[in-house]
Amino acid sequence: MKSRWLVNLLLLLIVAGIVSFIYLRPPEQDDSRPVxxxxxxxxxxxxxxxxxxxxxxxxxxxxxxxxxxxxxxxxxxxxxxxxxxxxxxxxxxxxxxxxxxxxxxxxxxxxxxxxxxxxxxxxxxxxxxxxxxxxxxxxxxxxxxxxxxxxxxxxxxxxLDKNPLKPIEQSQIAGFDFSRLEQWEEVRLQVSQNEKQQWQVSVANAKPNQAEFNEWFDTYWTKIRAASVEPYTPDRKASYPSFTVKLKDGKQVVFDKLQESPDMILGRPDEGMQYHFPSDVGFTMLNPPIGLSK
Missing domain, CATH: 2.60.40 (Immunoglobulin-like)
Known part of the structure; x- marks a missing residue:
């Protein structure tokens, strides 16, 4: 009996609290002022x-x-x-x-x-x-x-724009010449897309998986953004490894590889800018999945 009385008292207190909230809450702000x-x-x-x-x-x-x-x-x-x-x-x-x-x-x-x-x-x-x-x-x-x-x-x-390529250049990418990078000098690596939008590799025993190659291209060249960007004045006395992005209209964009670690730094001489990437991202940018057989 006592337990039921306590329950009723608790319910009464809850109802009283709700009523008090409804009547005592501050009025809503007037949003009728002109915008x-x-x-x-x-x-x-x-x-x-x-x-x-x-x-x-x-x-x-x-x-x-x-x-x-x-x-x-x-x-x-x-x-x-x-x-x-x-x-x-x-x-x-x-x-x-x-x-x-x-x-x-x-x-x-x-x-x-x-x-x-x-x-x-x-x-x-x-x-x-x-x-x-x-x-x-x-x-x-x-x-x-x-x-x-x-x-x-x-x-x-x-x-500043953290994309190493202009939007028009991104839409015009036809291939890459990686042959001047030290890891690809021996095989003189070139990659390109044919008329069917399939990736082709210059290395004879390479068998690129198209899905993997498209994922690499989409992630590391279509959507890529540098961690930071800053002006770059090319040193004409210095010699850096470099690579070329080939465009469908025949134009080319050359990048210098200025540094590999702790960050990958790519310099774009024609625009006088350099782009900083985490080393793992930069490494993957320059090493496409060509499916090279051992």
Whole structure:
């Protein structure tokens, strides 16, 4: 009897707790405030991006043939997604909009500016409560996530394309000449695709498994990304092992093997860039599964 009484008391307490929660919970925030678009500009309109800092030279990008390139402080292919994230500020939306003449937002002493063609976005201080940043555009200030300026202010090398080949080159790969690499000098290895998209190997007793070869090509040449990338000035007095990526249009891309361990470093002389890969990844890139019989 006592046990049943305790159960009923417990149920009563649960019901009372639910009722209290329903009546005492804070009201939901009002989402009826208007949403402000920071601009009506379109992403595709822009061909020039300048990231300007108070105390150092700007970082400048240009878009050519729908592809972003770094042009200052040096020439290099840019990481397309990273630059696009910066440029996407033109499509940002927020519920917080203020007049631009308010000195509280730090616009007079900006952290940085983004200049997209002739449009200027000025970044002020962060809101201490929301951790969002005040951004001025034309006659208004908007409260936006800090990711725009944080991405723009990252190190230059993080803004570069980590793929050793251009997108158009990736789609045009017809084969490889590995014959100048030390492990393949004796057999003078060349690999290529025939008209049926089958891989052929220049070594007489090699029997490549097409599925394995396609997996190697897809993993290590179609989807490959370097761990890091940096400028490379070829030393004309030095002699490095090298290999060639052959393209369907007859063009060739030459890479120097600058280092094998602890990282594999491949230099691309024509673009003046070098690409760092983990040693195991780099080794597999240069050693396709040709099915060589012993």
């Amino acid at each position: 402000h678009e920071i601009s009506t500009l379109k992403l595709a309109e822009f061909k020039h991006l300048s990231i300007e800092f108070p105390a150092k030279a700007p970082v400048v990008f240009e878009k050519r043939d729908d592809f972003w390139y770094l042009v200052q402080p040096y020439a290099a292919r840019a990481d397309q997604m990273t630059v696009q994230r910066i440029v996407s500020i033109v499509a940002a939306k927020t519920m917080d909009k203020f007049p631009a003449d308010d000195a509280r937002f730090g616009i007079d002493n900006p952290r940085l500016k983004l200049r997209l063609n002739d449009e200027v976005f000025t970044f002020g201080i962060y809101n201490p409560v929301t951790s969002e940043q005040y951004v001025a555009y034309k006659d208004s200030v908007y409260l936006l996530p800090g990711t725009y300026s944080e991405t723009a202010a990252t190190q230059i090398v993080e803004l």
